[in-house]
Amino acid sequence: MEKKVRVRFAPSPTGGLHLGGVRTVLFNYLFAKKHKGTFVVRIEDTDQRRYVPGAEDYLFDCLRWCGLEPDESVQHGGSLGPYRQSERKSLYKKYADTLIEKGLAYYAFDTPEELEKMRAELATPANPSPQYDRQVRMQLRNSLALGAAKTNELLEAGTPYVVRIKMPEQDTLRFTDLIRGEVSFDTSTLDDKVLLKADGMPTYHLAVVVDDYHMQITHAFRGEEWLPSAPVHILLWKYLFGLVQMPQWAHLPLILGPNGKLSKRDGAKYGFPVFAMNWTDPASKEITEGFKEKGFLPEAFLNLLALLGWNDGSEKEIFSLQELIDAFSIERIHSAGARFDYEKAKWFNHEWIKKSSVDRLLPEFEQRLFSQPATAEERKKLCQVIELVKDRCTLLMDIKEQAGFFFTDPLQVDTAAITGKWSAEKRAFFEWLADQYQHAPLGDAAAQEQLFKEKAASLQLKAGELLLPFRIMLVGGKFGPGVFDIATVLGPATTARRIAYALTLLP
Protein backbone atom coordinates (compact mmCIF):
# COMPACT_ATOMS: atom_id res chain seq x y z
CA MET A 1 0.00 0.00 0.00
CA GLU A 2 1.42 3.34 -1.08
CA LYS A 3 1.60 6.11 1.46
CA LYS A 4 -1.01 8.78 1.02
CA VAL A 5 0.45 11.59 -1.09
CA ARG A 6 1.23 14.77 0.83
CA VAL A 7 2.98 17.74 -0.77
CA ARG A 8 3.78 21.19 0.45
CA PHE A 9 4.53 24.66 -0.80
CA ALA A 10 6.83 26.43 1.60
CA PRO A 11 7.15 30.13 0.81
CA SER A 12 8.90 32.71 2.83
CA PRO A 13 6.55 35.68 3.34
CA THR A 14 8.91 38.41 2.30
CA GLY A 15 7.09 40.08 -0.57
CA GLY A 16 5.26 39.49 -3.82
CA LEU A 17 4.45 36.02 -5.09
CA HIS A 18 6.61 35.34 -8.09
CA LEU A 19 5.63 33.55 -11.32
CA GLY A 20 7.93 30.68 -10.48
CA GLY A 21 6.40 30.40 -7.04
CA VAL A 22 2.95 30.05 -8.52
CA ARG A 23 4.18 27.39 -10.89
CA THR A 24 5.65 25.48 -7.98
CA VAL A 25 2.29 25.75 -6.22
CA LEU A 26 0.56 24.60 -9.37
CA PHE A 27 2.73 21.51 -9.80
CA ASN A 28 2.25 20.66 -6.14
CA TYR A 29 -1.48 21.12 -6.48
CA LEU A 30 -1.77 19.13 -9.70
CA PHE A 31 0.22 16.27 -8.28
CA ALA A 32 -1.80 16.25 -5.05
CA LYS A 33 -5.17 16.33 -6.80
CA LYS A 34 -4.09 13.76 -9.35
CA HIS A 35 -3.20 11.32 -6.57
CA LYS A 36 -6.03 12.26 -4.24
CA GLY A 37 -3.43 13.61 -1.87
CA THR A 38 -3.11 16.61 0.41
CA PHE A 39 -1.67 19.99 -0.44
CA VAL A 40 -0.08 21.80 2.49
CA VAL A 41 1.16 25.37 2.67
CA ARG A 42 3.80 25.98 5.29
CA ILE A 43 5.09 29.46 6.05
CA GLU A 44 8.88 29.61 6.23
CA ASP A 45 9.29 32.67 8.41
CA THR A 46 12.48 31.77 10.22
CA ASP A 47 14.29 34.92 9.17
CA GLN A 48 12.86 37.56 11.46
CA ARG A 49 14.85 40.34 9.86
CA ARG A 50 13.06 39.73 6.60
CA TYR A 51 9.58 39.72 8.06
CA VAL A 52 7.22 41.78 5.91
CA PRO A 53 3.79 42.63 7.28
CA GLY A 54 0.96 41.62 5.00
CA ALA A 55 2.99 39.25 2.87
CA GLU A 56 1.36 36.17 4.33
CA ASP A 57 -2.23 37.30 3.77
CA TYR A 58 -1.24 38.47 0.31
CA LEU A 59 0.11 35.03 -0.47
CA PHE A 60 -3.17 33.35 0.38
CA ASP A 61 -5.06 35.98 -1.61
CA CYS A 62 -2.98 35.02 -4.62
CA LEU A 63 -3.68 31.33 -4.15
CA ARG A 64 -7.38 32.08 -3.82
CA TRP A 65 -7.37 34.12 -7.01
CA CYS A 66 -5.65 31.26 -8.82
CA GLY A 67 -8.10 28.74 -7.43
CA LEU A 68 -5.33 26.73 -5.79
CA GLU A 69 -6.71 26.35 -2.28
CA PRO A 70 -4.51 24.46 0.16
CA ASP A 71 -5.94 21.60 2.19
CA GLU A 72 -3.86 22.44 5.23
CA SER A 73 -2.25 25.74 6.17
CA VAL A 74 -2.22 28.57 8.66
CA GLN A 75 -5.55 29.70 7.18
CA HIS A 76 -7.05 26.29 6.44
CA GLY A 77 -6.16 24.41 9.60
CA GLY A 78 -4.96 20.81 9.76
CA SER A 79 -3.78 18.35 12.37
CA LEU A 80 -0.04 18.55 11.72
CA GLY A 81 0.51 22.22 12.49
CA PRO A 82 1.45 24.75 13.46
CA TYR A 83 2.06 25.66 9.83
CA ARG A 84 4.23 28.65 10.59
CA GLN A 85 7.84 27.78 11.34
CA SER A 86 8.33 30.59 13.82
CA GLU A 87 5.77 28.77 15.98
CA ARG A 88 7.73 25.53 15.87
CA LYS A 89 10.98 26.98 17.15
CA SER A 90 11.53 24.63 20.11
CA LEU A 91 11.17 21.58 17.89
CA TYR A 92 14.18 22.47 15.80
CA LYS A 93 16.38 23.11 18.82
CA LYS A 94 15.65 19.60 20.02
CA TYR A 95 16.94 18.09 16.80
CA ALA A 96 19.97 20.36 16.71
CA ASP A 97 20.85 19.15 20.22
CA THR A 98 20.45 15.55 19.12
CA LEU A 99 22.88 16.09 16.27
CA ILE A 100 25.43 17.64 18.59
CA GLU A 101 25.12 14.77 21.05
CA LYS A 102 25.81 12.33 18.24
CA GLY A 103 28.84 14.34 17.13
CA LEU A 104 27.25 15.11 13.76
CA ALA A 105 27.04 18.82 14.38
CA TYR A 106 28.87 21.31 16.55
CA TYR A 107 28.66 24.69 18.27
CA ALA A 108 30.31 27.61 16.53
CA PHE A 109 30.92 30.88 18.35
CA ASP A 110 32.38 32.89 15.50
CA THR A 111 30.83 36.32 15.22
CA PRO A 112 29.70 37.64 11.84
CA GLU A 113 32.71 39.96 11.93
CA GLU A 114 35.08 37.08 12.52
CA LEU A 115 33.57 35.16 9.66
CA GLU A 116 33.90 38.13 7.40
CA LYS A 117 37.52 38.47 8.40
CA MET A 118 38.17 34.79 7.76
CA ARG A 119 36.66 35.03 4.31
CA ALA A 120 38.57 38.17 3.49
CA GLU A 121 41.85 36.65 4.59
CA LEU A 122 41.38 33.39 2.80
CA ALA A 123 39.94 34.76 -0.41
CA THR A 124 42.19 34.46 -3.43
CA PRO A 125 41.50 34.92 -7.14
CA ALA A 126 41.45 31.14 -7.40
CA ASN A 127 39.02 30.83 -4.52
CA PRO A 128 36.92 33.97 -4.27
CA SER A 129 34.47 32.61 -1.71
CA PRO A 130 36.13 30.48 0.98
CA GLN A 131 33.84 28.12 2.85
CA TYR A 132 33.50 27.22 6.49
CA ASP A 133 34.59 23.65 5.92
CA ARG A 134 36.93 20.88 7.05
CA GLN A 135 39.92 22.82 5.74
CA VAL A 136 39.45 25.69 8.16
CA ARG A 137 37.13 24.60 10.91
CA MET A 138 39.91 23.62 13.31
CA GLN A 139 41.27 27.17 13.17
CA LEU A 140 37.97 28.77 14.09
CA ARG A 141 36.06 29.29 17.30
CA ASN A 142 33.89 26.22 17.56
CA SER A 143 33.41 23.26 19.88
CA LEU A 144 35.51 21.03 17.62
CA ALA A 145 38.59 23.26 17.88
CA LEU A 146 38.03 24.54 21.41
CA GLY A 147 37.36 21.27 23.23
CA ALA A 148 34.61 20.35 25.69
CA ALA A 149 35.80 22.37 28.68
CA LYS A 150 36.19 25.65 26.84
CA THR A 151 32.91 25.06 24.99
CA ASN A 152 30.98 24.56 28.22
CA GLU A 153 32.54 27.66 29.63
CA LEU A 154 31.39 29.74 26.68
CA LEU A 155 27.96 28.17 26.75
CA GLU A 156 27.54 28.87 30.43
CA ALA A 157 28.64 32.44 29.92
CA GLY A 158 25.79 32.80 27.49
CA THR A 159 28.01 33.33 24.45
CA PRO A 160 25.93 33.46 21.28
CA TYR A 161 26.44 30.43 19.08
CA VAL A 162 25.17 28.72 15.99
CA VAL A 163 25.00 25.00 15.31
CA ARG A 164 26.78 23.79 12.21
CA ILE A 165 26.59 20.44 10.52
CA LYS A 166 29.89 18.57 10.48
CA MET A 167 30.27 17.63 6.85
CA PRO A 168 31.87 14.18 6.50
CA GLU A 169 35.38 14.07 5.04
CA GLN A 170 34.95 11.68 2.19
CA ASP A 171 31.54 10.48 1.10
CA THR A 172 29.40 10.49 -1.99
CA LEU A 173 25.81 11.49 -1.41
CA ARG A 174 23.32 10.61 -4.09
CA PHE A 175 19.62 10.66 -4.67
CA THR A 176 17.26 10.18 -7.56
CA ASP A 177 15.53 13.33 -8.60
CA LEU A 178 12.10 12.77 -10.13
CA ILE A 179 12.95 15.14 -12.95
CA ARG A 180 16.66 14.74 -13.61
CA GLY A 181 17.49 11.25 -12.44
CA GLU A 182 20.46 10.44 -10.28
CA VAL A 183 22.37 13.40 -8.88
CA SER A 184 25.47 12.99 -6.74
CA PHE A 185 27.70 15.16 -4.59
CA ASP A 186 31.10 14.67 -3.00
CA THR A 187 31.02 15.78 0.65
CA SER A 188 34.67 16.83 0.53
CA THR A 189 33.66 19.84 -1.55
CA LEU A 190 30.82 20.87 0.77
CA ASP A 191 30.85 23.24 3.73
CA ASP A 192 29.54 23.09 7.29
CA LYS A 193 26.20 24.79 6.83
CA VAL A 194 24.56 26.56 9.75
CA LEU A 195 21.55 24.60 11.04
CA LEU A 196 20.52 26.70 14.00
CA LYS A 197 21.07 30.44 14.06
CA ALA A 198 22.21 32.52 17.02
CA ASP A 199 18.64 33.66 17.68
CA GLY A 200 17.59 30.05 18.13
CA MET A 201 15.75 29.89 14.81
CA PRO A 202 16.61 27.11 12.40
CA THR A 203 17.93 27.80 8.93
CA TYR A 204 16.00 26.49 5.97
CA HIS A 205 18.13 23.35 5.93
CA LEU A 206 17.13 22.10 9.35
CA ALA A 207 13.58 23.38 9.21
CA VAL A 208 12.71 21.82 5.87
CA VAL A 209 13.86 18.39 6.96
CA VAL A 210 12.24 18.47 10.39
CA ASP A 211 8.96 19.84 9.05
CA ASP A 212 8.75 17.61 6.02
CA TYR A 213 9.15 14.70 8.39
CA HIS A 214 6.58 15.88 10.91
CA MET A 215 4.12 16.90 8.22
CA GLN A 216 4.58 13.53 6.55
CA ILE A 217 5.50 14.99 3.18
CA THR A 218 5.89 12.30 0.53
CA HIS A 219 6.95 14.37 -2.48
CA ALA A 220 8.84 17.63 -2.39
CA PHE A 221 8.81 20.07 -5.31
CA ARG A 222 11.10 23.06 -5.25
CA GLY A 223 13.06 25.24 -7.62
CA GLU A 224 16.32 24.08 -9.12
CA GLU A 225 18.18 26.72 -7.13
CA TRP A 226 17.86 24.31 -4.19
CA LEU A 227 19.68 21.47 -5.86
CA PRO A 228 23.12 22.41 -4.45
CA SER A 229 21.82 22.18 -0.89
CA ALA A 230 20.24 18.76 -1.38
CA PRO A 231 23.25 16.93 0.10
CA VAL A 232 22.84 18.77 3.40
CA HIS A 233 19.22 17.68 3.51
CA ILE A 234 20.08 14.11 2.60
CA LEU A 235 22.53 14.00 5.47
CA LEU A 236 19.99 15.39 7.91
CA TRP A 237 17.41 12.85 6.83
CA LYS A 238 19.96 10.12 7.26
CA TYR A 239 20.96 11.35 10.73
CA LEU A 240 17.52 12.25 12.06
CA PHE A 241 14.82 10.11 10.52
CA GLY A 242 16.36 7.59 8.17
CA LEU A 243 16.69 7.84 4.40
CA VAL A 244 13.68 5.62 3.74
CA GLN A 245 11.48 8.33 5.23
CA MET A 246 12.83 11.01 2.92
CA PRO A 247 10.31 12.43 0.46
CA GLN A 248 10.95 12.03 -3.21
CA TRP A 249 12.48 15.18 -4.59
CA ALA A 250 11.65 16.99 -7.79
CA HIS A 251 13.74 20.05 -8.61
CA LEU A 252 11.78 22.19 -11.02
CA PRO A 253 13.60 23.99 -13.83
CA LEU A 254 13.91 27.72 -13.36
CA ILE A 255 11.81 30.27 -15.17
CA LEU A 256 14.24 32.60 -16.85
CA GLY A 257 13.84 36.25 -17.78
CA PRO A 258 15.65 37.98 -20.63
CA ASN A 259 18.85 37.70 -18.58
CA GLY A 260 18.93 34.66 -16.36
CA LYS A 261 16.60 33.88 -13.47
CA LEU A 262 13.44 35.93 -13.81
CA SER A 263 13.33 38.80 -11.36
CA LYS A 264 10.92 41.51 -10.38
CA ARG A 265 13.32 43.96 -11.99
CA ASP A 266 12.91 42.25 -15.35
CA GLY A 267 9.21 42.95 -15.15
CA ALA A 268 9.72 46.65 -14.58
CA LYS A 269 12.38 46.77 -17.25
CA TYR A 270 10.54 44.94 -19.99
CA GLY A 271 6.98 45.87 -19.11
CA PHE A 272 5.39 42.63 -18.03
CA PRO A 273 4.13 41.42 -14.67
CA VAL A 274 6.17 39.02 -12.57
CA PHE A 275 3.94 38.70 -9.52
CA ALA A 276 0.55 36.97 -9.43
CA MET A 277 -1.19 40.00 -7.96
CA ASN A 278 -0.22 43.61 -7.30
CA TRP A 279 2.20 43.84 -4.42
CA THR A 280 2.74 47.04 -2.48
CA ASP A 281 5.91 47.13 -0.48
CA PRO A 282 4.80 48.33 2.97
CA ALA A 283 8.04 50.20 3.59
CA SER A 284 8.65 51.96 0.29
CA LYS A 285 5.00 51.94 -0.89
CA GLU A 286 6.36 50.83 -4.26
CA ILE A 287 3.77 48.90 -6.27
CA THR A 288 4.78 45.96 -8.40
CA GLU A 289 2.18 45.01 -10.97
CA GLY A 290 0.54 41.59 -10.95
CA PHE A 291 -0.95 39.38 -13.63
CA LYS A 292 -4.40 39.82 -12.15
CA GLU A 293 -4.36 43.58 -12.37
CA LYS A 294 -2.68 43.48 -15.75
CA GLY A 295 -5.81 41.78 -17.04
CA PHE A 296 -5.09 38.07 -16.97
CA LEU A 297 -7.74 35.47 -16.29
CA PRO A 298 -6.55 33.07 -13.60
CA GLU A 299 -7.41 30.18 -15.94
CA ALA A 300 -4.99 31.58 -18.51
CA PHE A 301 -2.34 32.36 -15.93
CA LEU A 302 -2.31 28.79 -14.68
CA ASN A 303 -2.44 27.42 -18.20
CA LEU A 304 0.57 29.36 -19.38
CA LEU A 305 2.54 28.51 -16.26
CA ALA A 306 1.83 24.81 -16.63
CA LEU A 307 3.08 24.82 -20.21
CA LEU A 308 6.31 26.51 -19.17
CA GLY A 309 8.36 23.38 -18.70
CA TRP A 310 5.64 20.79 -19.05
CA ASN A 311 3.46 19.39 -21.81
CA ASP A 312 1.28 16.34 -22.18
CA GLY A 313 3.08 15.00 -25.23
CA SER A 314 0.34 16.01 -27.62
CA GLU A 315 -0.06 19.31 -29.41
CA LYS A 316 -2.73 20.46 -27.02
CA GLU A 317 -1.92 23.76 -25.39
CA ILE A 318 -5.12 25.03 -23.85
CA PHE A 319 -5.91 23.23 -20.62
CA SER A 320 -8.42 23.91 -17.88
CA LEU A 321 -7.32 23.22 -14.33
CA GLN A 322 -9.22 19.94 -14.34
CA GLU A 323 -7.63 18.94 -17.64
CA LEU A 324 -4.22 19.73 -16.19
CA ILE A 325 -4.95 17.53 -13.19
CA ASP A 326 -5.97 14.68 -15.47
CA ALA A 327 -3.00 15.02 -17.80
CA PHE A 328 -0.26 15.92 -15.34
CA SER A 329 2.76 13.72 -14.80
CA ILE A 330 6.15 14.54 -13.32
CA GLU A 331 7.95 12.54 -15.99
CA ARG A 332 6.89 15.07 -18.58
CA ILE A 333 8.42 18.03 -16.77
CA HIS A 334 11.43 19.36 -18.63
CA SER A 335 14.81 19.50 -17.03
CA ALA A 336 15.99 22.65 -18.80
CA GLY A 337 15.07 26.15 -17.69
CA ALA A 338 12.42 27.98 -19.69
CA ARG A 339 12.55 31.58 -20.75
CA PHE A 340 9.32 33.43 -20.03
CA ASP A 341 7.77 34.85 -23.20
CA TYR A 342 5.25 37.59 -22.50
CA GLU A 343 3.90 37.51 -26.05
CA LYS A 344 2.95 33.89 -25.66
CA ALA A 345 1.52 34.62 -22.23
CA LYS A 346 -0.81 37.17 -23.80
CA TRP A 347 -1.79 34.66 -26.45
CA PHE A 348 -2.89 32.23 -23.75
CA ASN A 349 -5.00 34.92 -22.16
CA HIS A 350 -6.57 35.87 -25.46
CA GLU A 351 -7.44 32.23 -26.11
CA TRP A 352 -9.05 31.98 -22.69
CA ILE A 353 -11.09 35.14 -23.11
CA LYS A 354 -12.31 33.87 -26.48
CA LYS A 355 -13.28 30.50 -25.09
CA SER A 356 -14.86 31.79 -21.89
CA SER A 357 -18.63 31.99 -21.67
CA VAL A 358 -20.50 35.26 -21.43
CA ASP A 359 -21.45 34.32 -17.87
CA ARG A 360 -17.84 33.83 -16.88
CA LEU A 361 -16.87 37.16 -18.39
CA LEU A 362 -19.84 39.14 -17.10
CA PRO A 363 -18.35 40.10 -13.72
CA GLU A 364 -15.04 41.02 -15.35
CA PHE A 365 -16.79 43.37 -17.76
CA GLU A 366 -19.15 44.77 -15.18
CA GLN A 367 -16.36 45.58 -12.80
CA ARG A 368 -14.41 47.42 -15.47
CA LEU A 369 -17.30 49.25 -17.08
CA PHE A 370 -19.51 50.26 -14.19
CA SER A 371 -18.69 52.08 -11.01
CA GLN A 372 -21.88 50.73 -9.46
CA PRO A 373 -23.55 47.32 -9.80
CA ALA A 374 -25.28 47.13 -13.17
CA THR A 375 -29.05 47.09 -13.41
CA ALA A 376 -30.82 44.07 -14.89
CA GLU A 377 -31.27 45.97 -18.13
CA GLU A 378 -27.64 47.00 -18.28
CA ARG A 379 -26.65 43.41 -17.64
CA LYS A 380 -28.73 42.24 -20.56
CA LYS A 381 -27.08 44.76 -22.83
CA LEU A 382 -23.70 43.85 -21.40
CA CYS A 383 -24.20 40.23 -22.38
CA GLN A 384 -24.79 41.24 -25.98
CA VAL A 385 -21.73 43.46 -25.86
CA ILE A 386 -19.53 40.69 -24.45
CA GLU A 387 -20.57 38.35 -27.22
CA LEU A 388 -19.64 41.02 -29.73
CA VAL A 389 -16.26 42.12 -28.37
CA LYS A 390 -14.65 39.32 -26.38
CA ASP A 391 -12.68 38.04 -29.38
CA ARG A 392 -11.03 41.43 -29.63
CA CYS A 393 -9.70 41.52 -26.06
CA THR A 394 -6.26 40.12 -25.38
CA LEU A 395 -6.14 41.42 -21.83
CA LEU A 396 -9.11 42.25 -19.63
CA MET A 397 -7.70 45.77 -19.64
CA ASP A 398 -8.82 46.03 -23.26
CA ILE A 399 -12.44 45.84 -22.16
CA LYS A 400 -12.66 49.56 -21.49
CA GLU A 401 -11.55 50.44 -24.98
CA GLN A 402 -13.41 47.67 -26.78
CA ALA A 403 -16.71 47.92 -24.93
CA GLY A 404 -16.76 51.32 -23.24
CA PHE A 405 -18.37 53.12 -26.17
CA PHE A 406 -21.48 50.97 -25.87
CA PHE A 407 -22.27 52.69 -22.61
CA THR A 408 -20.72 56.13 -22.96
CA ASP A 409 -20.64 58.41 -26.00
CA PRO A 410 -17.10 58.59 -27.36
CA LEU A 411 -15.09 61.41 -25.85
CA GLN A 412 -13.04 61.86 -28.99
CA VAL A 413 -14.39 61.43 -32.49
CA ASP A 414 -11.70 60.85 -35.06
CA THR A 415 -13.14 63.30 -37.57
CA ALA A 416 -9.82 63.57 -39.35
CA ALA A 417 -10.39 60.09 -40.72
CA ILE A 418 -13.68 61.29 -42.23
CA THR A 419 -13.02 64.77 -43.57
CA GLY A 420 -10.72 63.62 -46.33
CA LYS A 421 -13.53 62.26 -48.45
CA TRP A 422 -16.35 64.25 -46.95
CA SER A 423 -19.01 65.92 -49.11
CA ALA A 424 -22.37 67.66 -48.94
CA GLU A 425 -24.00 64.52 -50.36
CA LYS A 426 -22.60 62.44 -47.56
CA ARG A 427 -23.77 64.93 -44.99
CA ALA A 428 -27.24 64.72 -46.47
CA PHE A 429 -27.09 60.96 -46.29
CA PHE A 430 -26.25 60.98 -42.60
CA GLU A 431 -28.91 63.58 -41.85
CA TRP A 432 -31.36 61.24 -43.47
CA LEU A 433 -29.89 58.28 -41.55
CA ALA A 434 -30.14 60.01 -38.19
CA ASP A 435 -33.70 60.82 -38.98
CA GLN A 436 -34.42 57.18 -39.85
CA TYR A 437 -33.01 55.99 -36.55
CA GLN A 438 -34.92 58.67 -34.75
CA HIS A 439 -38.29 58.02 -36.29
CA ALA A 440 -38.57 54.77 -38.21
CA PRO A 441 -38.43 51.26 -36.82
CA LEU A 442 -35.37 49.78 -38.51
CA GLY A 443 -35.36 46.11 -37.56
CA ASP A 444 -32.27 44.00 -36.98
CA ALA A 445 -28.68 44.55 -38.09
CA ALA A 446 -29.23 42.90 -41.46
CA ALA A 447 -32.31 45.00 -42.17
CA GLN A 448 -30.45 48.18 -41.22
CA GLU A 449 -27.59 47.26 -43.50
CA GLN A 450 -29.96 46.64 -46.39
CA LEU A 451 -31.71 49.96 -45.94
CA PHE A 452 -28.37 51.73 -45.60
CA LYS A 453 -27.06 50.28 -48.83
CA GLU A 454 -30.21 50.86 -50.79
CA LYS A 455 -30.29 54.50 -49.80
CA ALA A 456 -26.61 54.90 -50.63
CA ALA A 457 -27.18 53.38 -54.06
CA SER A 458 -30.15 55.63 -54.74
CA LEU A 459 -27.95 58.65 -54.02
CA GLN A 460 -25.12 57.25 -56.16
CA LEU A 461 -22.88 57.00 -53.13
CA LYS A 462 -20.54 54.08 -52.47
CA ALA A 463 -21.67 52.23 -49.37
CA GLY A 464 -18.03 51.50 -48.59
CA GLU A 465 -17.27 55.18 -48.27
CA LEU A 466 -20.14 55.67 -45.85
CA LEU A 467 -19.48 52.70 -43.61
CA LEU A 468 -16.27 54.03 -42.12
CA PRO A 469 -17.70 57.47 -41.29
CA PHE A 470 -20.69 55.75 -39.72
CA ARG A 471 -18.42 53.62 -37.58
CA ILE A 472 -16.41 56.59 -36.45
CA MET A 473 -19.56 58.48 -35.54
CA LEU A 474 -20.70 55.61 -33.35
CA VAL A 475 -17.46 54.44 -31.72
CA GLY A 476 -15.11 57.38 -32.17
CA GLY A 477 -12.41 55.48 -34.09
CA LYS A 478 -11.55 52.79 -36.57
CA PHE A 479 -12.24 49.73 -34.45
CA GLY A 480 -14.96 47.56 -33.03
CA PRO A 481 -17.34 44.89 -34.32
CA GLY A 482 -19.69 45.25 -37.28
CA VAL A 483 -21.27 48.72 -37.38
CA PHE A 484 -24.84 47.52 -37.66
CA ASP A 485 -24.34 45.19 -34.72
CA ILE A 486 -23.12 48.18 -32.78
CA ALA A 487 -26.05 50.32 -33.86
CA THR A 488 -28.45 47.54 -32.87
CA VAL A 489 -27.05 47.24 -29.37
CA LEU A 490 -26.81 51.00 -29.00
CA GLY A 491 -30.46 51.37 -29.94
CA PRO A 492 -31.99 53.90 -32.36
CA ALA A 493 -32.03 56.91 -30.05
CA THR A 494 -28.38 56.71 -29.14
CA THR A 495 -27.37 55.94 -32.70
CA ALA A 496 -29.27 58.98 -33.96
CA ARG A 497 -27.77 61.16 -31.27
CA ARG A 498 -24.21 60.15 -32.07
CA ILE A 499 -24.71 60.74 -35.80
CA ALA A 500 -26.18 64.14 -35.10
CA TYR A 501 -23.38 65.06 -32.74
CA ALA A 502 -20.69 63.96 -35.20
CA LEU A 503 -22.31 66.07 -37.90
CA THR A 504 -21.84 69.15 -35.75
CA LEU A 505 -18.10 68.49 -35.87
CA LEU A 506 -18.02 68.14 -39.65
CA PRO A 507 -18.23 70.78 -42.37
Place this chain on the structure above:
RNA sequence: GGCCCGUUCGUCUAAGGGCUAGGACACCACCCUUUCACGGUGGUGAUACGGGUUCGAAUCCCGUACGGGCUACCA
Protein backbone atom coordinates in the same frame (compact mmCIF):
# COMPACT_ATOMS: atom_id res chain seq x y z
C1' G B 1 37.44 30.06 -8.84
C1' G B 2 34.73 25.53 -6.84
C1' C B 3 30.30 22.55 -6.96
C1' C B 4 25.64 21.28 -9.34
C1' C B 5 22.19 21.40 -13.43
C1' G B 6 21.25 22.16 -18.43
C1' U B 7 21.83 22.74 -24.30
C1' U B 8 16.19 21.06 -30.92
C1' C B 9 13.64 27.22 -35.05
C1' G B 10 14.24 34.28 -31.88
C1' U B 11 10.81 31.96 -27.69
C1' C B 12 7.88 27.56 -25.54
C1' U B 13 8.33 22.68 -27.18
C1' A B 14 7.35 17.30 -30.02
C1' A B 15 10.16 13.37 -31.96
C1' G B 16 11.83 8.19 -25.70
C1' G B 17 18.17 4.74 -32.45
C1' G B 18 15.51 4.70 -38.53
C1' C B 19 13.32 11.59 -40.53
C1' U B 20 10.97 15.78 -45.69
C1' A B 21 13.17 17.05 -37.73
C1' G B 22 6.33 18.13 -36.12
C1' G B 23 3.34 21.97 -33.45
C1' A B 24 2.54 26.78 -30.91
C1' C B 25 3.94 32.15 -30.04
C1' A B 26 6.20 36.07 -32.69
C1' C B 27 7.34 37.70 -37.75
C1' C B 28 6.23 37.98 -43.26
C1' A B 29 2.77 37.17 -47.51
C1' C B 30 -2.00 36.08 -49.33
C1' C B 31 -7.40 35.16 -48.46
C1' C B 32 -11.77 36.61 -45.61
C1' U B 33 -13.67 41.31 -43.74
C1' U B 34 -16.22 48.00 -47.61
C1' U B 35 -12.95 49.34 -39.95
C1' C B 36 -9.89 46.77 -36.59
C1' A B 37 -9.61 42.11 -34.74
C1' C B 38 -11.00 36.89 -35.11
C1' G B 39 -10.46 33.03 -38.66
C1' G B 40 -8.09 30.45 -43.00
C1' U B 41 -3.79 29.28 -46.30
C1' G B 42 1.32 29.52 -47.09
C1' G B 43 6.40 31.12 -45.84
C1' U B 44 11.18 32.35 -43.22
C1' G B 45 13.45 29.63 -39.24
C1' A B 46 16.56 24.63 -35.08
C1' U B 47 19.15 19.46 -33.37
C1' A B 48 26.10 24.19 -30.07
C1' C B 49 30.91 21.82 -31.60
C1' G B 50 34.32 17.51 -31.79
C1' G B 51 35.00 12.53 -31.03
C1' G B 52 33.14 7.75 -30.29
C1' U B 53 29.12 3.32 -30.00
C1' U B 54 25.84 1.54 -34.14
C1' C B 55 24.02 -0.84 -40.51
C1' G B 56 21.82 3.73 -38.72
C1' A B 57 22.08 9.19 -33.52
C1' A B 58 18.54 15.10 -32.21
C1' U B 59 18.05 10.52 -29.36
C1' C B 60 23.40 6.48 -25.99
C1' C B 61 28.81 7.59 -24.07
C1' C B 62 33.14 11.01 -23.57
C1' G B 63 35.31 15.77 -24.21
C1' U B 64 34.94 21.04 -25.43
C1' A B 65 32.13 25.38 -25.71
C1' C B 66 28.15 28.06 -24.10
C1' G B 67 24.03 29.08 -20.66
C1' G B 68 21.99 28.91 -15.78
C1' G B 69 21.97 28.05 -10.50
C1' C B 70 24.48 27.74 -5.75
C1' U B 71 28.72 29.16 -3.04
C1' A B 72 24.95 34.07 4.00
C1' C B 73 23.55 33.02 11.13
C1' C B 74 18.16 34.50 3.17
C1' A B 75 14.83 31.37 1.62
